[in-house]
Amino acid sequence: MARLFKRRCLTNLFITILLLQVAFVFLWHLRQKVINFIKAAEQDEWQDVIKRYPPKPQGYAKVPQHGVMKLADQRHLGDFGQNLEKVMGLLIGDPFTLDPNEYLSVPERKPFDLHCDTCSVVSSAGRLLLQDAGKEIDNATCVIRMNTSPIQGYEKHVGERTTIRVASFKAIDFLRTQGSLLEGPGRPKNFIVWAPSNLLSFTDEGVGIGKTYGQLVNLAKKNGDIGVYALTERQLEFVEVLFQRETGYSRHASGSWISTGFFSIILAVNICDDIRIYGMVPPDHCKNDFVNDTVPFHYYKPEGYRECAMYRSQEGKRLGGHRYISEKDVFKKWKLTKRLQFLYPTWDDTD
Structure with missing residues (x-):
């Protein structure tokens, strides 16, 4: 038993x-x-955006070095944008003299008013992991960060202060899962968001409308100590026309998204006396097919896409891509006139 x-x-x-x-x-x-x-x-996050807000093809346009690309969407420039396009086409001098510099608080609609002696513009580049630049970054008067790039766990590489976080409309959705961005020492003092006009705009009476505007209102209510700001349509049109002037082709015609880095540097030119940009490689770095591409695209995704692989794939993308290399060609030109200093890596005058 x-x-x-x-x-x-x-x-x-x-x-x-x-x-x-x-x-x-x-x-x-x-x-x-x-x-x-x-x-x-x-x-696929950006592809999801394209599917939800589909473009309106209307023809073809030549794009330097990339052949023929379908138009991404219909041009929706208002009177300001159309006039700006004409004036900027004739302008010989500095195009930034035409910048309306319109960033309005939500929901009060007060202008963004800040001046910084020195600014650290912190990219999301994976090569920042190769440097212990955190203290150097934090020593600036103002620190500008982008989108959902985290701070916690990366302080010795990227610092921990945040004066301004510039973000695209897409980044707002990630705040629910990236709550740490609004907490702790890296909590931003100001949050500035850009979005297409169908998601974020102001009426002639100054009333904010659109899905993204509603999200910003809720964000402002829950975080009373953070200044929440939105680009006006005039400011967005200025950035798009400037992109066309500097790169040689329309954002709409090339099927491109302008990067948050482009928006951030334009903001920095307006408010900073001295601008130090961390982690951006020069435009020729990834044009070399033999470059050793081991650096991750984002410092917080070390196992994700490689830096140069991402740059090349986006530069030639027919719809919904970012022209990172073309934008860096623009930054190279601005470096000589706009007090831009590139660090880790350093750009010399021949880059």
């Missing part, structure tokens, strides 16, 4: 262990599927 009881106990134990192993294998595979799903969602 005792032997039978012992045998049953051993059998039950064996079955229990077997079931636990099966459950472990099942949960492990489920975890991998969830991880892969999240990664795929992150990689």
Whole structure:
């Protein structure tokens, strides 16, 4: 009887262990599927934007070095934008003299008013992990960060102060999962957001409208100590016309998104006497096919896309891409006239 009881106990134990192993294998595979799903969602985030806000093709336009690309969407410049386009086409001098510099607080609609002696503009580049530049970055009068680039855990590389966080409309959705961006020492004093006019605009009476505007109102209500600001349509049109003048082709015609880095540097030119930009490579860096591409695109995604692979794929993308290399060609030109200093890596005059 005792032997039978012992045998049953051993059998039950064996079955229990077997079931636990099966459950472990099942949960492990489920975890991998969830991880892969999240990664795929992150990689396709801009494609999702394009699907939700589809372009309106109307023809073809030549783009330097990239052949022919379908027009991304219909031009929606108002009277200001159309006049600005004409004036900037004739302007010989500094195009920044035409900058309306319109960043309005939400919901009060007060202008953004800040001056900084020195500014650290911190990119999201993976090569920042190669430097311990955190203290140097924080020593500036103002620190400007972009989109959802985190601080916690990366302080020695990117610093921990944030005076301004410049973000695209897409980044607002990530605040629910990146709550640390609005907490702790890196909590921004100001949050400035750009968005297409169908998501964020102001009526002639100054009333804010659009999905993104509503999100910013809620953000301002929940974070009373943070100044929440939005680019006006006039400011957005200025950036788009400036992009066309400096790169040689229209954002709309080339099917491009202007990067948040481009918006951030334009803001810095307006409010900073001395501008130090951290982590951006010079325009020729990734044009060399033999470059050793081991650096991640983002410092907070070390296993993600490689830097140069991302730059090249985006530069030639027919719809919804970022022209990172073309923008850096523009920054190279501005470096000589706009007090831009590039660090880690340093850009010399031949870059």
